[in-house]
Amino acid sequence: MSLPDPIQSRLLAMLHTRTEALEAGDPVPEPLVLSSAFSLPHNPDARRTYARFTNPTIEATEARLAALEAAPCLLFPSGMGAYSAAFMALLKAGDTVLMLSDGYYAARNLVSDIMAPFGLKLVTCPAADILEADLAGIAAVVVETPSNPGLDIIDIAALSTRCHAAGAKLVVDNTVCTPLLQQPLDLGADIVIVSDTKAMAGHTDLLMGHVASRDAAYMERLLSVRNLTGNIPAPHEAWLLLRGLETVEIRLSRMCENARAVLPLLKASAAVQSVIYPASHAQALDQGFLIGATFASSAAADSFLSHAGFTQTTSFGGLHSSGDRRARWGDAVPEGFLRLSFGIEPTEALVGSIKTALGKL
Numbered sequence: 355m356s357l358p359d360p361i362q363s364r365l366l367a368m369l370h371t372r373t374e375a376l377e378a379g380d381p382v383p384e385p386l387v388l389s390s391a392f393s394l395p396h397n398p399d400a401r402r403t404y405a406r407f408t409n410p411t412i413e414a415t416e417a418r419l420a421a422l423e424a425a426p427c428l429l430f431p432s433g434m435g436a437y438s439a440a441f442m443a444l445l446k447a448g449d450t451v452l453m454l455s456d457g458y459y460a461a462r463n464l465v466s467d468i469m470a471p472f473g474l475k476l477v478t479c480p481a482a483d484i485l486e487a488d489l490a491g492i493a494a495v496v497v498e499t500p501s502n503p504g505l506d507i508i509d510i511a512a513l514s515t516r517c518h519a520a521g522a523k524l525v526v527d528n529t530v531c532t533p534l535l536q537q538p539l540d541l542g543a544d545i546v547i548v549s550d551t552k553a554m555a556g557h558t559d560l561l562m563g564h565v566a567s568r569d570a571a572y573m574e575r576l577l578s579v580r581n582l583t584g585n586i587p588a589p590h591e592a593w594l595l596l597r598g599l600e601t602v603e604i605r606l607s608r609m610c611e612n613a614r615a616v617l618p619l620l621k622a623s624a625a626v627q628s629v630i631y632p633a634s635h636a637q638a639l640d641q642g643f644l645i646g647a648t649f650a651s652s653a654a655a656d657s658f659l660s661h662a663g664f665t666q667t668t669s670f671g672g673l674h675s676s677g678d679r680r681a682r683w684g685d686a687v688p689e690g691f692l693r694l695s696f697g698i699e700p701t702e703a704l705v706g707s708i709k710t711a712l713g714k715l
């Protein structure tokens with residue numbers, strides 16, 4: 355995976371955020387600071403007063419993410435924690451939000467079940483139709499691209515032009531691509547939300563999320579929301595994310611390479627009825643590490659996963675190749691549809707085990 359500038363420069367800045375400022379005797383890796391209390395002498399440091407506002411490890415992790423996003427960034431204890439704060443800071447009673455009917459279900463339910471009683475209205479539309487949606491009276495449009503689980507592509511630049519002409523804010527969930535493969539803020543989005551639980555942290559051992567925006571007033575409001583709702587992660591999880599970020603590029607590059615290597619096998623197999631690999635699109639730098647594959651039945655899908663040595667998990671973006679049969683969660687997909695997430699296994703060995711698994715169906 356060869357990433358262009360400015361992504362290479364952003365990665366370099368992320369990796370060198372700490373090391374370029376080291377003094378003699380400093381530890382090279384980021385130290386984990388668990389403190390909730392900070393010394394407050396007569397003239398306290400206004401930034402470091404109490405850990406519900408911030409903590410050195412949270413700040414260090416946010417600095418790494420800000421380098422990747424080229425934008426100020428705040429950390430939350432999960433992707434949904436990031437969504438709830440982002441919405442609270444952006445929206446008010448009476449506002450209407452347009453979301454994808456075929457996007458991540460929890461984000462939609464947050465508005466329809468939790469925020470509707472506070473006066474928010476939800477309207478939905480399929481990803482395929484979002485560029486033609488009527489935006490009159492819409493306060494914010496919230497999309498994912500590729501969408502999850504259908505992996506539809508939305509043109510962020512075209513949508514942001516339409517949103518801004520209509521006076522709506524554009525919020526993009528960039529969980530699937532990560533800031534390495536796609537930069538929604540550069541394409542005109544106002545706010546980006548990422549579940550760092552997935553490929554960003556990458557080791558399937560923590561929950562985390564972040565919000566980034568180049569709108570300073572919005573980020574100030576978002577910080578107030580976090581301070582007053584206590585929606586801040588624990589330092590240890592933030593530190594694990596920081597550690598994961600240092601290898602994000604090499605992990606993603608192997609994950610994408612593995613997806614590309616397996617794609618022709620899935621396409622050629624009589625056991626696979628259809629394959630979705632997000633169409634090549636100028637706004638994304640790689641087609642990614644997720645493939646949607648439809649098998650004849652749920653039993654065939656399960657058998658493929660176990661013969662191929664994939665873990666069955668509902669998450670994605672981890673080190674180990676995994677699959678999720680989305681129909682069991684109520685997504686509008688066939689019973690035999692699997693969202694496959696490719697991990698960092700050695701490519702030839704992975705291709706070998708997938709050939710064997712397909713041969714057994």
Ligand SMILES: *Cc1c(COP(=O)(O)O)cnc(C)c1O
Pocket residue numbers: 432433434435458461498502527529530549550551552561562563
């Ligand atoms: C997982 C996910 C979320 C929610 O993130 P959590 O960290 O599980 O709270 C949001 N959006 C997308 C696209 C996701 O895949």
